[in-house]
Each structure stands twice: as structure tokens, then as C-alpha cells.
Amino acid sequence: MPRVVVDVMPKPEILDPQGKAVLGALPRLGFTGVADVRQGKRFELEVQGEVTDDVLAEVSRVAETLLSNPVIENFTVRVEESVEVRA
Amino acid sequence: MKIGVVTFPGSLDDVDAQRAVRLGGNEAVALWHGEHDLKGVDAVVLPGGFSYGDYLRCGAISRFSPVMAEVVEAAQRGMPVLGICNGFQILCESHLLPGALIRNDHRKFVCRDQRLRIERTDTPWTSAYSAGQEITVVLKNGEGGYVADEATLDRLEGEGQVVARYVEHNPNGSLRDIAGVSNERGNVVGLMPHPEHSVESLTGSGTDGRGFFTSLVEAVLA
Numbered sequence: 001m002p003r004v005v006v007d008v009m010p011k012p013e014i015l016d017p018q019g020k021a022v023l024g025a026l027p028r029l030g031f032t033g034v035a036d037v038r039q040g041k042r043f044e045l046e047v048q049g050e051v052t053d054d055v056l057a058e059v060s061r062v063a064e065t066l067l068s069n070p071v072i073e074n075f076t077v078r079v080e081e082s083v084e085v086r087a
Numbered sequence: 088m089k090i091g092v093v094t095f096p097g098s099l100d101d102v103d104a105q106r107a108v109r110l111g112g113n114e115a116v117a118l119w120h121g122e123h124d125l126k127g128v129d130a131v132v133l134p135g136g137f138s139y140g141d142y143l144r145c146g147a148i149s150r151f152s153p154v155m156a157e158v159v160e161a162a163q164r165g166m167p168v169l170g171i172c173n174g175f176q177i178l179c180e181s182h183l184l185p186g187a188l189i190r191n192d193h194r195k196f197v198c199r200d201q202r203l204r205i206e207r208t209d210t211p212w213t214s215a216y217s218a219g220q221e222i223t224v225v226l227k228n229g230e231g232g233y234v235a236d237e238a239t240l241d242r243l244e245g246e247g248q249v250v251a252r253y254v255e256h257n258p259n260g261s262l263r264d265i266a267g268v269s270n271e272r273g274n275v276v277g278l279m280p281h282p283e284h285s286v287e288s289l290t291g292s293g294t295d296g297r298g299f300f301t302s303l304v305e306a307v308l309a
Binding site: 010020072 | 186
């Protein structure tokens, strides 16, 4: 079944306290060189049938209506290429 | 007046809100999230809590509950609606109020007696207060940071839609110290602090919150 991925991220100008918490933990764990962390959400939607433009448009409406809050978040929609199962 | 208090799965403060409604001199009517029925009430309170587990985002799922379809329609016709804490988040997610509420900037849950300044008093929920009056009510939230873009914030201030502001201490990183806002018309008010917990001197921080529940009576008698 084809998979459509919706990534939702806080808008750049919106404070991201969770990302800041992760960023703060990195030096304590000995990871240096990370300048910033933003935390978002990834949704994987298994869709029935082919992923047509209509299907993608509908997923965009899902993302806009429910998965994201346009006041504070941006989203992207993409089709995930099917990956062969490796042994 | 008959004031409905909605119970969602995960509401915590619905019973306190009902009690505050009664102490304010009105009849409290329990409304259920799963019903397309406002039971003929004159106004609605959306109480605090963690509706639908706050999954996805606070208020994001509740917004699409059957009762909210009725609340949104009634609010657009002018029915007074007060959203407290989680109720405020639901009103923002429903686009009845501008802006959004995000995690507290300091990342900790906060619970304190909070000083507020009431700035808009021509709403059905705040008419019992005088403009600029300072009150102390309970505040408890994890995701109470009010945010909106600069243009929206300027518009809110310009149109006088900031209902209440934090004074002395900003507990959650809310932009411009905003604790509560209204829609343009003023019938829909969202507030992060909890006036329903501050209605009796035996419990809570005093009785400064009562005004939110007596205002409706005064608005009608005026």
C-alpha cells in the first residue's frame, strides 16, 4: 500500500521548547557541534490505490485541517517510495 | 440564565465550572461532547483539562466533537462562550479566537496564584470588573504560552481584544503577557488562568474569579 508522509514543523518564528530541551541535553552527553534543534511530527498515511494528484490534494487538506495548526506550524506532503525488504 | 458546561473525555474542571456558574447566580447545565445538543442554554463554558488526552495538539481533536459543531455555530450567532485553559485551546483550534497556545517557554508545568489585569470589560464574561482592575486567580498549565504573529498581536491590542494580561510575573512565556483574548464581537472569551477555582474563600486563592460568572447576570439586568 503506498505511503504518503506528512511532516509538520513549528514555524521558524515560533518558540520550540521541546527542541530547546533536546539541544540543551546534547552537550551534557558529549555531542558538540549541533547549533540548533527543532522538533516536529511525522505522520505516515497508508492510502488505498494509486497516489494521484487528487489523493495528494486530499492529504494536504487532512494536513491543513487536522494534522497541523496553520497558526504555529508548517507542513510538507510527499510520497514515500516503496522500499524493497532486505534480508 | 442557563449556562452549559461541556464535559469532554479528559475534562477536569467541569464540575468546578458548574459550581462557579451556580455561585454566580445562574443555572448550570451539563453538556456532553458526543451530542449535537446545547439543551437550550444561553451561554457555554468550555472547562479545563486534557480533552481527548490532548493527543496531536491541545484541543485539536475536541474541536471536531459533535457538541463543538453546535458551539461554533452558536458562537458565530453571538452566544457567549468562555473557554478556560483547555477550553481556550479548543477555541483557538476552532478558529473562534486568534492565535494558539504552545508549551510553556520554561518547559515546566506551572501551578500558582496569578495576578491579572482585566483590560476588556464590555464582554458578557467580564462586565462585573472595572477596566484595569487587578485580580488574583489560580493558574495551572503546561501549554499556556499564547502566541500569534506580530500583525495579529497588534490588531488584538488595537481593537481592544486583550481581555486579561499577566502582571508582576509572566508564568508561561505568553507574548505581550496575554492571559486572555476575545473575538471582535466580544462574546467569545478565552482565558488561560482558572477563575472557576477562585470563587470561594474556603478553597483556592480567594473569590476574585467570581466576576466571570456574575457578569452574565449583570449583563442581562443592565
